[in-house]
Amino acid sequence: MRDIAGSVGIQQSAIYNHFPSKQQLLVDLMESHMRRLLDAMHNAVGTWGSPVERLVAFTRFHVTYHIDQPEDVFLAYMELRSLETDGRAAVVPLRDAYEATLRAILADGAASGEFRISEPSVVSKALLAMMTGVTVWFRDDGRLDRDAVADTYVQTALQAVGADT
Amino acid sequence: MRDIAGSVGIQQSAIYNHFPSKQQLLVDLMESHMRRLLDAMHNAVGTWGSPVERLVAFTRFHVTYHIDQPEDVFLAYMELRSLETDGRAAVVPLRDAYEATLRAILADGAASGEFRISEPSVVSKALLAMMTGVTVWFRDDGRLDRDAVADTYVQTALQAVGADT
């Protein structure tokens, strides 16, 4: 709390004029992060298009977003476990809604025969973990830039669901 | 430290008869975990066999091991960032060696044309994150048991590297 206050140029005690507690501040932070992520994703993916097109859009969006905002995402994933029950109730549904979008894409593709997957709900969690993991190792001065990395993840995700022939 | 001491039935101060500091205790814990993981993996995978066979063995091992020892793995992944420089120097090479095994499998498969991947080093990190993510959601009383989940991950990994036709 002292660090946060210092980084915005006020005293620790002044934070409590805006947030009732550290827990609530964390909940607000994570909730607004998840809402921004959801909005941006819906903007980038939409509901039109084939499962392949939507999976490409989703993957490219998720990877580039996570590369561009690594600290937001890191905090949101890392601190989910330190939310108490009321905070969880506010954040977890947003996270589920996000995952549900990917799961729907996979289920559509599986139903139409374009994807070769037996368990969409497992594969959606697997792909999400795979894509999110990019934040752990990506460096701006690395050999591959964000677009090249995103391309690699798109190809890998497409192959993972058996979309290629 | 008080919790750890309590869970083994001694006082907090008695810990310091065995470990010089909390940092060193964490380093020892993570180092021994990584060594056990590496040994078990080398046992399960080996160097014989085709890239496909080795990838199957690696994936099945990694997923089931992480399902069976979730708390060890969770701690090892979560607390890597809280290791100071000397601790990192002891643990990171072990982690790199583990990933190098997967990367070698992928590179072999790519070289022989059995795998369709353009960036083995990226894909190895992607697959590792995908497999490790199973600890986040797997529950013993879930719809799928560990073997069924492992099968799903094996299929997904194989498809991800383009091993299927």
Next chain:
DNA sequence: TCCGCCCAAGAACGAGTGTTCACCTGACAT
């Protein structure tokens, strides 16, 4: 039997934590 020596207990330390309180200040509506 006595001597070292692990290894444990218990109290205390200094530093850091989230939070509260009384007080002050400056802008705005009346």
Next chain:
DNA sequence: ATGTCAGGTGAACACTCGTTCTTGGGCGGA
């Protein structure tokens, strides 16, 4: 001009943290 009030300050609180120190008991070797 005056009263209101959101929003700041600085000190203090109760507590937890990792760590240190003194003390003492039990056990094996001489």
